[in-house]
Amino acid sequence: MNASEATGASGHGPIPPMVLAEGVSKSFGSNEVLKGIALEVKRGEVLCLVGPSGSGKSTFLRCINHLEVVSAGRLSVDGELIGYREANGKLYELRPREAARQRRDIGMVFQRFNLFPHMTAMQNVMEAPLRVKGENKALAEQKARDLLDRVGLADREDYFPAHLSGGQQQRVAIARALAMEPKLMLFDEPTSALDPELVGEVLDVMKGLAADGMTMIVVTHEMGFAREVADSLVFMDAGVVVETGDPAEVLANPQHQRTRAFFSKVL
Amino acid sequence: MSSESPIQAIRLRHPWRNVFAVVLIAGAALFILDAAGRPAYDWPAVAKYVFDRRITQAAVNTLQLTVYSMIIAIVLGVILAIMRLSPNPVVKSVAWFYLWVFRGTPVYVQLVFWGLLSIIYQSIDIGIPFMEPFYSFQTNAALNTFTLAIIGLALNEAAYMAEIVRAGLLSVDRGQEEAATALGMGWIQTMRRVIVPQAMRIIIPPTGNEVISMLKTTSLVTAVPYSFDLYTRSRDISAETFNPIPMLIVASLWYLLFTSILMVGQHFLEKRFARGVGDRRPDKKGSAPTGTGAVPLVTGTQPTVVAPTQTENPPSSPGREGTR
Ligand SMILES: Nc1ncnc2c1ncn2[C@@H]1O[C@H](COP(=O)(O)OP(=O)(O)OP(=O)(O)O)[C@@H](O)[C@H]1O
Ligand SMILES: [Mg+2]
Numbered sequence: 001m002n003a004s005e006a007t008g009a010s011g012h013g014p015i016p017p018m019v020l021a022e023g024v025s026k027s028f029g030s031n032e033v034l035k036g037i038a039l040e041v042k043r044g045e046v047l048c049l050v051g052p053s054g055s056g057k058s059t060f061l062r063c064i065n066h067l068e069v070v071s072a073g074r075l076s077v078d079g080e081l082i083g084y085r086e087a088n089g090k091l092y093e094l095r096p097r098e099a100a101r102q103r104r105d106i107g108m109v110f111q112r113f114n115l116f117p118h119m120t121a122m123q124n125v126m127e128a129p130l131r132v133k134g135e136n137k138a139l140a141e142q143k144a145r146d147l148l149d150r151v152g153l154a155d156r157e158d159y160f161p162a163h164l165s166g167g168q169q170q171r172v173a174i175a176r177a178l179a180m181e182p183k184l185m186l187f188d189e190p191t192s193a194l195d196p197e198l199v200g201e202v203l204d205v206m207k208g209l210a211a212d213g214m215t216m217i218v219v220t221h222e223m224g225f226a227r228e229v230a231d232s233l234v235f236m237d238a239g240v241v242v243e244t245g246d247p248a249e250v251l252a253n254p255q256h257q258r259t260r261a262f263f264s265k266v267l
Numbered sequence: 268m269s270s271e272s273p274i275q276a277i278r279l280r281h282p283w284r285n286v287f288a289v290v291l292i293a294g295a296a297l298f299i300l301d302a303a304g305r306p307a308y309d310w311p312a313v314a315k316y317v318f319d320r321r322i323t324q325a326a327v328n329t330l331q332l333t334v335y336s337m338i339i340a341i342v343l344g345v346i347l348a349i350m351r352l353s354p355n356p357v358v359k360s361v362a363w364f365y366l367w368v369f370r371g372t373p374v375y376v377q378l379v380f381w382g383l384l385s386i387i388y389q390s391i392d393i394g395i396p397f398m399e400p401f402y403s404f405q406t407n408a409a410l411n412t413f414t415l416a417i418i419g420l421a422l423n424e425a426a427y428m429a430e431i432v433r434a435g436l437l438s439v440d441r442g443q444e445e446a447a448t449a450l451g452m453g454w455i456q457t458m459r460r461v462i463v464p465q466a467m468r469i470i471i472p473p474t475g476n477e478v479i480s481m482l483k484t485t486s487l488v489t490a491v492p493y494s495f496d497l498y499t500r501s502r503d504i505s506a507e508t509f510n511p512i513p514m515l516i517v518a519s520l521w522y523l524l525f526t527s528i529l530m531v532g533q534h535f536l537e538k539r540f541a542r543g544v545g546d547r548r549p550d551k552k553g554s555a556p557t558g559t560g561a562v563p564l565v566t567g568t569q570p571t572v573v574a575p576t577q578t579e580n581p582p583s584s585p586g587r588e589g590t591r
């Protein structure tokens with residue numbers, strides 16, 4: 001039907017954006033949390049999503065990896081429709097297996113880390129490659145070690161989460177998500193549960209990721225990070241995208257009243 | 268000298284504590300001395316019967332009743348717990364109804380019912396309704412009283428296990444399931460690798476209590492009537508000897524022995540599932556991990572008393588473990 005349905009990155013048609021949201025809406029009962037979000041994230045792009053509490057930022061992220069089911073509109077990642085299969089103009093819900101396969105390629109980092117407390121840092125990172133991808137142990141171990149080294153925690157591999165600081169836990173969580181070799185990383189306020197002096201170490205890891213070309217959507221209140229790293233900034237309020245553009249421009253010169261009001265509070 | 272020399276203060280005395288302790292010890296000693304010489308206890312008879320062939324066989328039977336019915340109860344309890352957490356209202360209500368019936372009636376009454384099974388249902392047919400059954404058997408012949416006792420105990424216990432398992436599953440932070448799902452793990456993997464291992468910490472202590480309680484509940488199987496368990500057997504023997512007190516002691520000694528073994532087993536299981544949340548060292552082999560030579564050694568483990576979810580502010584240095 002339209003250009004966004006081009007298949008994969010092959011020769012036909014344009015390369016699809018990494019994330020394409022068209023009129024995405026989501027209601028919980030009668031509470032309409034997302035009201036027609038339209039948004040595009042290109043490959044290698046870092047998009048920062050900001051907005052007041054309750055504006056639906058987390059809900060939108062969770063829709064992208066199908067932790068929530070979209071009520072209306074279309075959401076696709078790398079040209080593939082999320083949560084549904086389309087055939088003969090009809091949408092069919094995906095089986096749990098198929099949904100799980102889509103999630104493998106999308107990494108997610110949570111505000112409260114959500115590390116598995118009964119596993120060491122190393123085991124946390126190895127779990128999904130071993131169980132989901134069926135990688136062999138030696139390879140998974142080698143990769144986990146490299147990843148922990150990359151987030152600066154080579155000497156903490158045998159620690160349980162309870163024995164790590166918040167910043168260290170979040171870095172393990174990032175390594176765990178990276179272990180699945182995702183093409184897209186979602187961060188839901190990755191630093192808001194951290195003590196101020198620990199925020200930097202997590203942001204540094206994320207900057208490194210961005211520099212390596214990872215496509216990222218980051219919900220954050222760290223405007224410094226947005227200005228420095230993001231390619232675009234999206235301001236959301238009450239379930240709609242109010243303003244979007246280059247971070248420096250939006251921050252310096254917001255066009256909408258609501259955006260101005262929000263920035264005057266957080267900056 | 269150095270200002271850090273050890274404090275040498277006069278210890279605070281607790282005279283009433285000491286008095287109370289002495290009274291307790293004296294009371295216990297008097298009781299034991301008196302019991303040792305009291306003819307009604309008939310210690311020679313206790314010694315004679317404690318390893319009597321009939322008693323040891325009965326002890327084995329009691330153990331079997333306990334183990335088999337607990338295994339069935341745990342499996343069924345897990346199924347019922349998952350059914351109760353199901354989004355499907357029919358599945359949920361069926362589980363609720365089961366719990367309502369089996370928790371709402373005395374186990375003794377249930378055991379009597381199971382004993383009457385062959386009168387209520389003379390034969391049991393397995394197959395598709397309104398068609399020739401694949402398999403049909405006489406209830407009497409297929410199910411002896413031992414089997415019926417196990418069924419009765421297990422189905423009753425399953426109702427209690429379901430609640431224990433459900434509480435355990437619900438105690439695991441929602442974020443755990445989300446994290447596993449986001450990694451692409453399926454429902455079964457998430458349960459098996461992430462949720463259940465964490466729920467175990469909550470499930471094991473009350474389950475240990477249930478096993479111990481089951482060991483003693485087996486003394487009710489006489490209701491079926493099955494009469495080769497420890498209590499019923501010792502009572503039957505005393506009916507022959509007209510000397511019930513030593514037989515009660517014999518049965519109690521065996522119950523106590525089994526209970527003690529179960530308590531030791533529970534302790535080790537609890538330790539096993541405290542991984543990562545107790546205050547043990549992070550590594551398995553006991554050597555300090557690299558990079559933190561100065562971490563103090565941790566003493567003591569308290570596996571069951573830690574909070575199930577992570578704290579808002581996790582310790583900010585790796586050297587602070589041992590305080591949770
Ligand atoms: N599972 C749910 N069931 C019902 N309502 C929900 C659910 N999840 C979120 N909501 C509602 O959706 C709205 C948006 O929530 P969301 O978590 O997406 O906001 P947010 O922008 O991430 O806010 P914050 O900055 O506080 O994290 C809130 O009003 C919330 O109450
Ligand atoms: Mg949120």
